[in-house]
Amino acid sequence: MDAHAAEDPKGFEKVFAFLREQLLDGTLKPGDRLIAERELAVQLGVSRPIVREALRALHMLGIVEIRDRIGTIVKRPDISMLKDFFALALAQQADLIDDVMEARIAIECQAIRLACERAMIADFERLQRALVRIGATIDEAEAGSLADYDFHRAIVLASRSQTLAVLHDSMSTLLARSHRSRRELVQMFGSMKTYLIEDHRRVFDAIVARDPDRAEVTLRRHFAIGDEYRRRAALGDGDRGEPTTG
Secondary structure (H helix, E strand, O other), X not given: OOHHHHHOHHHHHHHHHHHHHHHHOOOOOOOOEOOOHHXXXXXXXXXXXXXXXXXXXXXHOOOEEEEOOOEEEEOOOOOOHHHHHHHHHHOOXXXXXXXHHHHXXXXXXXXXXXXXXXOOHHHHHHHHHHHHHHHHOOOOHHHHHHHHHHHHHHHHHHOOOHHHHXXXXXXXXXXXXXXXXXXXXXXXXXXXXXXXXXXXXXXXXXXXXXOHHHHHHHHHHHHHHHHHHHXXXXXOOOOOOOOOOO
């Protein structure tokens, strides 16, 4: 935080809060120009340096663009910036993978129910392409993990929920690591090959059938089996075939 902002943190927060509310209630939209710094400072009862530093911070976040001789323009935020934020914010957290998986399950289970209602032909085609790649890359950790990620991402996109898509995308860096770590288990457990191909097929079939209950149950079972393979790997258990779930 700049020295001016450090001296008056409340003023800094005022500027952020003002712009946030303007964006949320639709007063400001992407492409709109903010009022001049001087007017904004007077309106909020803060100094111009505070306004200037707050706008610079918003510029760094990709929320506004500061143009010479034009002013400050509202931008449509680049959601991809959240990927790095989440990765850095959670990097030191214990049991990171478990925590990310819990969030992922919550998002994808809601998404798959919506996908059963809202999916369009393009969504089915996207899912099918990813499904084919899962089978084709079954022995490749890197390409296979990307195919897995794309399949699950396609489920979220098929939900037609922008909020779920943003939340899922914001965790993409962490999810990619999770998919990669699970794909590496294929080398330890040969039975995972059948599980990965057939389970994703069952998930796909449930979405095509537009059966939200079956789709969610199948997806939760898919996650549970993956967790069991990870548990076996941690304990050094050998391959005893595909796990069963309750």
